[in-house]
Amino acid sequence: MDKFITMLEAVEFAATRCTSWRFATADDKYDVKGLLVLAETSDSEDPIDEDSFYVVSPAGAIGLCEDGEDINWLFLSDNAPNEDLPLTHQAAPQIRFCPKCGALVVPATRFCGKCGNRL
Structure with missing residues (x-):
């Protein structure tokens, strides 16, 4: 949204x-x-x-x-009168980077996909 x-x-x-x-x-x-x-x-x-x-x-x-x-x-x-509207706003997930190698990491993962560092 x-x-x-x-x-x-x-x-x-x-x-x-x-x-x-x-x-x-x-x-x-x-x-x-x-x-x-x-x-x-x-x-x-x-x-x-x-x-x-x-x-x-x-x-x-x-x-x-x-x-x-x-x-x-x-x-x-009026284009979508039955649209399923949320009651609360959810912020978009933040982009995270591995503190060891700087690679982009997927949110909610425990280890870096590039270097294996524990996040």
Whole structure:
């Protein structure tokens, strides 16, 4: 899932995946132009906290992750109304390197695949 600092950035990206949304807790519908205007207004009048970010699902749904984990889904994609949306944000696995030889290692492995060093 992609992360964004502003709602406008999230909507611009989501518009590459979807062309219409519905508000998650009401019957309001939005097209790209309407959601872009709403996002611009929201960003200028009520910016999010520094620990928060927006996420965009593969189908274009837009959510707000206020605590860095729990996702409050705001706009659901009309392209995939039954999309299985996660309730929390999982950070992408970090790339790790062997401290002995510097080779790239697969996350959650115990030994380096190049030199055999215990990780």
